[in-house]
Amino acid sequence: xxxxxxxxxxxFFEMFVEQAETIVEAAHLLVSLxxxxxxxxxxxxxMNKIEHKADExxxxxxxxxxxxxxxxxxxxxIHALASALxxxxxxxxxTVERMVLYKIKQxxxxxxxxxxxxxxxxxxxxxxxxxxxxxxxSTSAIKQSWIEIHxxxxxxxxxxxxxxxxxxxxxxxxxxxxKWKEVYExxxxxxxxxxxxxxxxxxxxxxxx
Amino acid sequence: xxxxxxxxxxxFFEMFVEQAETIVEAAHLLVSLxxxxxxxxxxxxxMNKIEHKADExxxxxxxxxxxxxxxxxxxxxIHALASALxxxxxxxxxTVERMVLYKIKQxxxxxxxxxxxxxxxxxxxxxxxxxxxxxxxSTSAIKQSWIEIHxxxxxxxxxxxxxxxxxxxxxxxxxxxxKWKEVYExxxxxxxxxxxxxxxxxxxxxxxx
Amino acid sequence: xxxxxxxxxxxFFEMFVEQAETIVEAAHLLVSLxxxxxxxxxxxxxMNKIEHKADExxxxxxxxxxxxxxxxxxxxxIHALASALxxxxxxxxxTVERMVLYKIKQxxxxxxxxxxxxxxxxxxxxxxxxxxxxxxxSTSAIKQSWIEIHxxxxxxxxxxxxxxxxxxxxxxxxxxxxKWKEVYExxxxxxxxxxxxxxxxxxxxxxxx
Numbered sequence: 001x002x003x004x005x006x007x008x009x010x011x012f013f014e015m016f017v018e019q020a021e022t023i024v025e026a027a028h029l030l031v032s033l034x035x036x037x038x039x040x041x042x043x044x045x046x047m048n049k050i051e052h053k054a055d056e057x058x059x060x061x062x063x064x065x066x067x068x069x070x071x072x073x074x075x076x077x078i079h080a081l082a083s084a085l086x087x088x089x090x091x092x093x094x095t096v097e098r099m100v101l102y103k104i105k106q107x108x109x110x111x112x113x114x115x116x117x118x119x120x121x122x123x124x125x126x127x128x129x130x131x132x133x134x135x136x137x138s139t140s141a142i143k144q145s146w147i148e149i150h151x152x153x154x155x156x157x158x159x160x161x162x163x164x165x166x167x168x169x170x171x172x173x174x175x176x177x178x179k180w181k182e183v184y185e186x187x188x189x190x191x192x193x194x195x196x197x198x199x200x201x202x203x204x205x206x207x208x209x
Numbered sequence: 210x211x212x213x214x215x216x217x218x219x220x221f222f223e224m225f226v227e228q229a230e231t232i233v234e235a236a237h238l239l240v241s242l243x244x245x246x247x248x249x250x251x252x253x254x255x256m257n258k259i260e261h262k263a264d265e266x267x268x269x270x271x272x273x274x275x276x277x278x279x280x281x282x283x284x285x286x287i288h289a290l291a292s293a294l295x296x297x298x299x300x301x302x303x304t305v306e307r308m309v310l311y312k313i314k315q316x317x318x319x320x321x322x323x324x325x326x327x328x329x330x331x332x333x334x335x336x337x338x339x340x341x342x343x344x345x346x347s348t349s350a351i352k353q354s355w356i357e358i359h360x361x362x363x364x365x366x367x368x369x370x371x372x373x374x375x376x377x378x379x380x381x382x383x384x385x386x387x388k389w390k391e392v393y394e395x396x397x398x399x400x401x402x403x404x405x406x407x408x409x410x411x412x413x414x415x416x417x418x
Numbered sequence: 419x420x421x422x423x424x425x426x427x428x429x430f431f432e433m434f435v436e437q438a439e440t441i442v443e444a445a446h447l448l449v450s451l452x453x454x455x456x457x458x459x460x461x462x463x464x465m466n467k468i469e470h471k472a473d474e475x476x477x478x479x480x481x482x483x484x485x486x487x488x489x490x491x492x493x494x495x496i497h498a499l500a501s502a503l504x505x506x507x508x509x510x511x512x513t514v515e516r517m518v519l520y521k522i523k524q525x526x527x528x529x530x531x532x533x534x535x536x537x538x539x540x541x542x543x544x545x546x547x548x549x550x551x552x553x554x555x556s557t558s559a560i561k562q563s564w565i566e567i568h569x570x571x572x573x574x575x576x577x578x579x580x581x582x583x584x585x586x587x588x589x590x591x592x593x594x595x596x597k598w599k600e601v602y603e604x605x606x607x608x609x610x611x612x613x614x615x616x617x618x619x620x621x622x623x624x625x626x627x
Contacts, residue, residue: 062415168519168521177593177596203497285621292617
């Protein structure tokens with residue numbers, strides 16, 4: 001809009017930041033839902049909205065890729081990054097979906113702790129994506145972020161392990177174990193996908209070093 | 210054979226079409242088996258045959274890649290495509306294998322519905338692969354196919370979720386739940402792998418745009 | 419240190435061999451642990467040590483990649499190889515971790531057989547990685563190794579299927595089935611990751627053919 005011309009590359013960085021916002025929104029909503037497990041239908045609807053927005057941004061990125069001949073980073077990396085960010089939202093959405101599908105009445109305590117780590121990982125991932133526009137001038141901030149994301153992935157691993165150990169110790173109903181194990185694993189995978197984003201960013205930086 | 214020389218690139222396209230045939234055959238056999246769950250040994254043997262044929266074609270593609278210096282599409286993409294198509298057959302084969310391994314006496318109703326979507330996805334994947342030889346002249350047909358594959362992946366997702374919800378609602382035996390959950394998930398993964406094929410085709414088209 | 423200059427590329431090959439040693443060590447420790455399920459704490463501590471060493475080598479490889487402008491193989495392939503080797507150790511470590519987490523009292527017999535195949539696969543993977551330094555002169559040894567790794571992956575598949583069939587036949591407690599199924603699957607995935615290493619080596623060789 002207006003006469004200001006935005007260089008093509010900046011457009012990509014902007015769209016990635018927009019997409020990274022959706023992963024923070026989704027994780028934030030998951031934490032709220034676990035803290036206050038009421039009004040579930042409304043929260044699920046909001047999650048679906050976030051998921052559709054994330055999808056729509058990913059498609060816009062790929063479409064623009066078709067029209068752009070000069071891109072700041074390799075087409076393949078743009079593709080990989082858009083799809084990894086999309087995966088984060090998908091797994092957060094799937095976590096909530098499973099809780100609904102399995103008619104879970106009340107969240108277990110460990111779930112919130114795991115979701116909080118996930119939330120932190122999405123915030124750090126957003127920060128790293130935000131640094132992408134600047135990485136040719138300075139890589140220190142983006143490196144700092146991916147180190148933190150790796151740390152959070154480890155924390156998520158430990159939290160998920162503890163949650164599963166507690167589950168097997170305190171729950172005797174195999175069907176309940178089956179359900180919760182999957183919910184925990186979906187959250188852990190969402191965190192892993194943040195790490196995938198970090199790894200792709202690392203690769204991009206390495207290529208342009 | 211004979212004197213007609215087939216350009217090297219056409220050979221690759223032909224082999225991919227051949228490989229794509231095997232995913233349709235495998236999905237078709239799965240649907241038949243779920244519709245008529247008799248004479249299981251014979252059907253399993255036929256599935257193994259299809260799986261071996263798929264494997265053999267994938268190996269031929271990779272071998273030929275070793276001998277060919279000029280290829281129409283990047284070596285890496287040829288590799289990725291052959292391996293993704295192979296994955297589709299592997300997961301269909303694994304679905305049947307699990308049913309046999311778990312000594313499943315009678316398929317649940319939802320299984321056939323999921324298999325039908327998988328069958329449709331394999332047909333559309335075959336169509337997309339068939340368009341690969343022509344994509345430099347026209348990309349509209351191949352794009353049409355991958356849009357349809359994405360739609361079918363969504364349909365598969367919904368069908369699998371419904372099947373799992375029904376499973377938890379109507380089955381009280383945790384071991385039965387465990388078994389069927391895995392059978393459903395294998396089918397869903399097979400559909401996801403069709404989507405992976407679509408994504409690789411999309412990448413190839415993007416690179417040559 | 420000292421005055422001997424090691425060409426940069428050799429350094430990478432050396433580090434990969436070092437990393438490949440860790441996968442053999444981890445698999446060997448797993449076999450020992452399954453043969454003699456005593457002194458578990460000590461063995462778990464040793465496994466953690468191996469895992470940390472593997473991690474540290476992977477990081478060193480990536481770090482050196484940042485400082486090296488000319489590398490013998492593509493940066494992306496170096497990255498992929500380091501990460502696939504890391505995955506092998508991670509899944510072996512995760513196997514043991516699950517046994518501890520699930521407070522497994524006594525290993526099932528089939529576990530050792532599966533671990534033995536995994537151990538063989540890691541040895542063959544180490545051999546293939548060792549051949550990487552020589553592949554431009556001769557590819558026959560490396561090819562021999564990856565054929566053998568594919569064979570072992572098939573053997574692992576069969577062993578894991580048998581183990582799971584036995585599990586469902588002899589165990590009536592769904593929670594025990596859940597636990598052991600996952601332990602077996604982690605071992606099978608570790609073997610699959612050896613095959614991933616083989617596939618990356620194959621890709622590297624293909625690119626330089």
